[in-house]
Every structure is written in C-alpha cells, then in structure tokens.
Amino acid sequence: MIQQYLHAYSYIAIFALVGLLYVVVVLTVSRLLAPHRPSKEKSHPYECGLVPVGEPWGQLNIRYYVFALLFVLFDVETVFMYPWAVVFRDMGWSAFLEMFSFIVIIALGLIYAWKKNVLRWV
Amino acid sequence: MLSLGSQFLVALGMLIGILIILLASMWLERKALAHFQFRLGPMRTGYHGLLQPIADAMKMVVKEMSVPEGVDVILYKTAPFIVFIPAFMVMAVIPFTATIKAADLNMGIFYVMAVLSISTIGYMMAGWSSHNKYSLLGCMRSIGQFVSYELPMGLSVLAVVMMAGTLNLNSIAQAQSCNWNIFRWYIFKQPLAFIIFFIALNAEICRVPFDLPEAESELVAGFHVEYSGMRFALLLMAEYVGLFTLTSICTTLFLGGWYGPPVLPGLVWFFLKTFSLIFILFWTRATLPRVRADQLMSLGWKVLMPAALINVVITGLLIMLKVY
Numbered sequence: 001m002i003q004q005y006l007h008a009y010s011y012i013a014i015f016a017l018v019g020l021l022y023v024v025v026v027l028t029v030s031r032l033l034a035p036h037r038p039s040k041e042k043s044h045p046y047e048c049g050l051v052p053v054g055e056p057w058g059q060l061n062i063r064y065y066v067f068a069l070l071f072v073l074f075d076v077e078t079v080f081m082y083p084w085a086v087v088f089r090d091m092g093w094s095a096f097l098e099m100f101s102f103i104v105i106i107a108l109g110l111i112y113a114w115k116k117n118v119l120r121w122v
Numbered sequence: 123m124l125s126l127g128s129q130f131l132v133a134l135g136m137l138i139g140i141l142i143i144l145l146a147s148m149w150l151e152r153k154a155l156a157h158f159q160f161r162l163g164p165m166r167t168g169y170h171g172l173l174q175p176i177a178d179a180m181k182m183v184v185k186e187m188s189v190p191e192g193v194d195v196i197l198y199k200t201a202p203f204i205v206f207i208p209a210f211m212v213m214a215v216i217p218f219t220a221t222i223k224a225a226d227l228n229m230g231i232f233y234v235m236a237v238l239s240i241s242t243i244g245y246m247m248a249g250w251s252s253h254n255k256y257s258l259l260g261c262m263r264s265i266g267q268f269v270s271y272e273l274p275m276g277l278s279v280l281a282v283v284m285m286a287g288t289l290n291l292n293s294i295a296q297a298q299s300c301n302w303n304i305f306r307w308y309i310f311k312q313p314l315a316f317i318i319f320f321i322a323l324n325a326e327i328c329r330v331p332f333d334l335p336e337a338e339s340e341l342v343a344g345f346h347v348e349y350s351g352m353r354f355a356l357l358l359m360a361e362y363v364g365l366f367t368l369t370s371i372c373t374t375l376f377l378g379g380w381y382g383p384p385v386l387p388g389l390v391w392f393f394l395k396t397f398s399l400i401f402i403l404f405w406t407r408a409t410l411p412r413v414r415a416d417q418l419m420s421l422g423w424k425v426l427m428p429a430a431l432i433n434v435v436i437t438g439l440l441i442m443l444k445v446y
C-alpha cells in the first residue's frame with residue numbers, strides 16, 4: 001500500500017527532474033549555438049524605440065492587491081470543500097447541510113464584497 | 123511497479139510526446155487561423171508547411187539570448203524554469219488510457235490545480251524582473267486573471283469530484299465508462315460545470331478573448347517583452363504545454379477520457395476529443411475580440427463564481443436525492 005503511494009509520488013519527482021533537465025539542456029544548446037554580442041543599444045529596455053521615461057517599477061492599481069486578497073480567502077475555502085466532496089455521499093444529509101451552510105457563508109462574503117464595490121474594476 | 127530508471131524513461135517519453143504535440147498544435151493553430159481568415163498560412167516548408175514549427179524551433183535555438191540592462195538577473199533567468207517545469211509536471215497524472223499513464227495519483231485533480239498555480243509565480247518573476255513597464259503591467263494582469271479564474275475552475279472541478287467521489291483522474295474517467303451510451307459523460311450531467319471550466323481554462327492559458335496579459339496592441343507582448351531566444355521559446359512552449367494539458371484534463375473530467383463508442387481505440391478517442399477542444403479554442407481566437415479588463419473581472423467574479431457555487435449546491439442536492 002505505502003509502496004504504491006510512494007511509487008506515484010516518485011513519478012512526480014522524476015517528472016520535475018526531467019523538466020529541469022530539459023530546460024537546462026535546451027538553454028545550454030542555445031548558448032553553444034547562438035551568437036552572444038551584447039551592445040548598448042541592444043540592452044535598452046524596450047519602449048517602442050524611445051529612451052525609457054521614468055522608473056518602470058512604479059505604482060500599480062490597488063485593485064490587483066484587493067483581488068489577490070479576495071482570492072486567498074475564497075481559495076482556502078474551496079480547498080476545504082475538496083475532502084468533503086470525496087466522502088459526502090456516504091455521510092448523508094448532515095454532511096450536505098453542513099457544507100451548504102458553509103457555502104452560504106462564502107456566498108455572503110462574496111455578496112458583501114460585491115456590495116462594497118470591491119468587485120468593480122475602475 | 124516500475125523501478126526509478128524505467129520511471130525516468132517514461133517521463134522522457136512523455137517529454138518527447140509533449141514536444142511533438144506542441145509542434146503539431148502550433149502548426150494546427152497557424153493553419154486553422156489562416157484558413158479562418160481566407161489565407162493559406164505556411165506553405166513553403168514541407169507539405170502544407172508541416173515543417174514550419176521545426177524551422178521555427180531551429181531559429182529559436184540559434185537566436186541570441188540578450189539580457190537587457192537593469193533586469194533583476196537571478197529572477198530573470200530562473201523565471202523560464204518556474205514557468206515551464208510545472209506546466210510539464212501536470213503531464214505526470216494525465217491518464218491517456220487505462221494503461222498509458224504515468225503516476226496514478228490518489229489526489230490527481232487536486233495536484234493539477236496545485237501545480238498549475240506555481241506557474242503564476244513564474245509569470246510574476248518574469249514580468250517583475252524585466253525592468254520594463256509593459257512587462258510589469260502584463261504580469262500584473264496575468265496574476266489578476268489567473269487568480270480570478272482559478273476559483274470558478276476549482277469549483278467546477280468540485281462538482282465533478284462530487285459526482286465521481288474521487289480525486290483520482292483515472293477513476294474519474296472510469297466513472298464515465300461507456301460503449302455507445304455516451305450520455306454517461308459528465309458533460310451531459312454537468313453542462314454548467316463544463317461551460318464554467320472551459321471558459322476558465324481559456325482564461326488560464328491567456329488565449330483570445332482573454333489575452334489581456336499579452337494584448338499586443340497595448341502591451342507589446344506582456345510579461346515576456348524583454349525575453350529573447352531560447353528563454354522566450356521556453357515561455358512560449360509552456361503556454362502550448364498548458365494548452366494541451368488543460369484540454370486533456372477537460373477531456374478526462376467531462377468528455378469521458380479515453381471512453382467512447384468501440385469503433386476506435388481508446389488512445390485515438392482521447393486525442394480526438396482533446397484536439398477537438400483545442401480546435402474550439404483556435405476557433406474562438408479567430409472569432410471573438412478581446413474583452414476589456416473590467417469585463418474580464420466581472421465575468422469571473424460576478425457570473426462564473428456565483429454560478430459555480432450554485433452548481434455545487436445543486437449537484438449536492440441531486441446526489442442526496444439519488445437522482446445521480
């Protein structure tokens with residue numbers, strides 16, 4: 001049993017390794033074949049051929065941050081629902097009603113965010 | 123039970139397989155788009171341009187990888203790794219047929235969702251480290267988009283998990299086993315979940331109409347503006363690997379995986395279904411214009427998210443009432 005379990009996970013590790021090897025190999029091959037002649041013009045940041053104006057690492061729309069926060073909340077809640085989804089068929093109505101109330105609470109959170117105009121992109 | 127060495131060979135085989143699929147889908151995309159627009163597309167390299175993707179790959183290898191000044195070098199150079207490797211790792215759990223598969227993971231679909239979100243960090247690294255306004259904007263848009271569409275995607279997968287009672291992709295496909303009775307496929311029992319999943323899939327791989335992160339008319343190319351040569355090719359490849367892996371996950375979840383009427387072998391069914399989905403994605407690309415940023419966000423949060431939550435509740439209710 002435990003052997004089978006580890007067998008599946010050793011595959012994951014090996015796939016990661018093969019992916020890593022592939023990236024390293026193609027980058028090395030490219031390094032060997034491709035020319036490497038850096039020049040001042042070439043190393044300018046691209047900005048439609050003009051000299052870049054201002055600092056690129058500037059301020060960004062705060063909305064991105066708000067959506068990321070919302071995502072973290074709802075994603076954690078979605079993760080909680082996965083184990084329930086696997087077993088709830090055998091656990092009967094009580095499990096269903098408990099998860100139903102959980103979903104209602106999530107939905108209330110979403111409605112709250114909606115009403116507070118957090119979901120509006122401006 | 124395979125030894126580590128043979129597992130390595132399987133993984134290598136999968137890598138070669140995905141590279142061939144990648145070249146095929148690149149060719150298919152160019153040809154399909156061309157014909158949608160009454161053009162011929164690539165014609166010179168080989169029969170109907172069949173060798174075009176190979177020629178493109180060769181060109182990518184021999185192009186210079188220039189590193190612009192002012193970039194955060196470590197992040198800039200590791201980003202292609204972080205983007206490509208997770209995209210490839212998803213291949214480990216895809217069941218092509220009952221026997222042709224690598225890892226038979228108990229939490230297969232959960233693993234897919236988890237690994238897919240690692241790529242997001244790679245996009246962030248690529249966009250941030252490039253020291254360029256366009257790439258920073260592009261990567262912020264990518265993150266916003268991934269984040270908004272991962273939730274409806276996860277919730278629509280949840281409905282399928284409830285139906286099948288397992289997270290194992292192999293068992294989910296087996297729950298839809300059929301001969302001629304294709305109505306056992308979950309697309310017929312969970313049409314809403316399929317639609318949500320497919321839209322979210324389209325957004326997760328940033329294809330038109332959801333290609334805001336790389337909207338070429340406003341952002342040049344998004345997070346990979348400053349990438350060139352092989353590093354750019356790796357980012358591009360990750361995108362196409364994601365295209366294939368996500369559509370094959372969609373096939374497994376909703377279209378019965380390798381099951382179909384017994385006129386064709388299972389593997390053929392699997393690729394037929396997957397490539398039909400890929401073709402539909404090309405078709406939407408040729409048909410639809412790009413959505414606006416606010417439309418994108420409101421579709422994700424105000425339409426798909428509530429719809430997915432309601433779908434979960436309805437599915438639960440139907441299972442409790444023994445309809446499914």
